[in-house]
Amino acid sequence: MASSVALAVSSAMRTCWDDECDAEHTQLSAGELRSFHEQGGFDLPVASVAETVTAGQSYAKCADHRLVGPEVLASCSSSLLAEALGAPLLSTGRGAYCYGPKSPVSGRTVHLV
Template identity: 40%
Template structure:
């Protein structure tokens, strides 16, 4: 009996890196998503933040990056990325995580998107793909007791 492809939640950092195939891990996830072996889930706010990013968040990268534009749209369509709409209670939970983050002086659109991604990963039981430099975004989620398995790409 087939259970379908594996699933993973992506935050805006990971989605940017996956769309550009930046680095071996992100490139492997890109191939898996485009071939249907991996189903990617992303909160719509994470997709929106990715659309506004100009950087891969890799401290050692010397490449010039830019806005993804049509590349992001094409990837979302070709990979059947599930832009998970949140119900009102899920949005409130993510907002509470963000409020907790701001009290720690950790804020910004990428942090809000990470709060939504952490909540989605916790609820779905899926692994959360992110970038190493983004770990600061998940401090409030850890302190709130969310059970999120992070993997960097």
């Protein structure tokens, strides 16, 4: 299960993280994610208005500590979803900064995959 915000952010993520790279990277992960979703067994719940506002408030707390970006917003949304479901919160090593000590998510255990 993934939050819709996390899937949206992941779909648009670039494949190269070198800030000085001037190559044109046109390959995005959207196709791979869509294929994964179409295999079944994957739920993409839509957040309610209240859940969206709460995720935005969590993001504002992150921004107060200069922890910003679409990945951080996705982590706030995903954290709330995991908490509501009582499910483990999974992330990648690359995304671990989203759950830093100044994040409102920091009290939760994040399992890195």
